[in-house]
Amino acid sequence: MSLELLLRPVPVHTGSADEDGQLVLADGRLVAVLVRLGDAAHAGLLGAWFLEAGFGPCAQVAPPVFSDLDAAQDWIRQRLGPYA
Amino acid sequence: MAAMIGLFIRKLEQFGTLSHEERQVIENLPINVRQVAANHDIAREGQRSDACMLLLSGMVCRYRLLQNGQRQIMSFHFPGDILDLTSLLLGNMDHNIGALTPIEVAPIAHATLLDWTERYPRLGRLLWQDTLVDAAVFREWVVNVGRRSVYARTAHLLCEMVTRLSAVGLVHDDVCDLPITPAELADATGLSIVHVNRALQELRSKQLVDLRDTALVLLNWEGLQQAGGFNPGYLHQRVLSTAA
Numbered sequence A: 001m002s003l004e005l006l007l008r009p010v011p012v013h014t015g016s017a018d019e020d021g022q023l024v025l026a027d028g029r030l031v032a033v034l035v036r037l038g039d040a041a042h043a044g045l046l047g048a049w050f051l052e053a054g055f056g057p058c059a060q061v062a063p064p065v066f067s068d069l070d071a072a073q074d075w076i077r078q079r080l081g082p083y084a
Numbered sequence B: 001m002a003a004m005i006g007l008f009i010r011k012l013e014q015f016g017t018l019s020h021e022e023r024q025v026i027e028n029l030p031i032n033v034r035q036v037a038a039n040h041d042i043a044r045e046g047q048r049s050d051a052c053m054l055l056l057s058g059m060v061c062r063y064r065l066l067q068n069g070q071r072q073i074m075s076f077h078f079p080g081d082i083l084d085l086t087s088l089l090l091g092n093m094d095h096n097i098g099a100l101t102p103i104e105v106a107p108i109a110h111a112t113l114l115d116w117t118e119r120y121p122r123l124g125r126l127l128w129q130d131t132l133v134d135a136a137v138f139r140e141w142v143v144n145v146g147r148r149s150v151y152a153r154t155a156h157l158l159c160e161m162v163t164r165l166s167a168v169g170l171v172h173d174d175v176c177d178l179p180i181t182p183a184e185l186a187d188a189t190g191l192s193i194v195h196v197n198r199a200l201q202e203l204r205s206k207q208l209v210d211l212r213d214t215a216l217v218l219l220n221w222e223g224l225q226q227a228g229g230f231n232p233g234y235l236h237q238r239v240l241s242t243a244a
Helices: A040-045 A069-080 B002-012 B020-027 B085-090 B110-119 B121-147 B150-167 B182-189 B193-205 B221-228
Strands: A005-011 A020-026 A029-036 A049-054 B034-036 B041-043 B051-057 B060-065 B071-077 B096-099 B103-109 B175-177 B209-211 B215-218
Touching: A005 A069, A020 A069, A029 A069, A040 B193, A049 A069, B002 B020, B002 B051, B002 B121, B020 B121, B051 B085, B051 B110, B060 B182, B071 B121, B071 B182, B085 B110, B085 B121, B103 B110, B110 B121, B121 B150, B121 B182, B150 B175, B150 B182, B150 B193, B150 B209, B150 B215, B150 B221, B182 B193, B193 B209
Parallel strands: none
Antiparallel strands: A005 A020, A020 A029, A029 A049, B034 B103, B041 B096, B051 B103, B060 B071, B060 B096, B175 B215, B209 B215
């Protein structure tokens, strides 16, 4: 059974030109904050989505970068496990 | 190449002057230059080697790979450095040594080094001191990776590289040949590449330093050191080379 995630757009103060963010909620709880890489400093990663913050099983010492929001959500679902 | 042997001697002599005989022994070392391509390893975790490598040109790093494929770079090394004195006495490698650029190395057989230290105990002590400086740098890296902010961590590492490159004459007119990528900086600071890119952008916008493809341009050396909380004492450099 696929876990339902709720995405809510939110501007994030990252201290850089990356500000376009999404809160990711699962079962009413915040599990991650994703930010779209908009700063030219990111070169080839421009437009990708970054795990700005992860909570619980989504907390990572080395946060990943995702090509798009679908890939990000797939990863988050995987981290959260097979239960809803 | 003779220049690099000279550089190695000068580095050792930071801690004590070699006798004429001791210098000769090093200068008379038969040199078989080995060229290694970028992104190739010159030593592997778990393996024994029978020689230490004197780095003649290019840049290498020590690193470990985690099971999930993530890399932690534990140190960088520059021309004139000898790699890896640890393997001389400890046997199996506990880390990998990889070329980050095309490099040239001159192997010095373990048997030769051990013979040197038997015949010239003071030379042995100087090699020991070199290893101690290595250890001091690792301690600073623990602090860097453990406690500094993203911004300070990045600035500090760049300060260290500039200081060490300057000591071997590789900084000219505030520009150093530094073919390091943001990914390598990330693996060396325990950060994600996104954080490193942001830190580099902030350092650039504050006009402290500009890391380009193959060069690091120093814009404000004092400011960069402040940004990283950098104090070069841990490098224990006694003699800085004059710019070439």
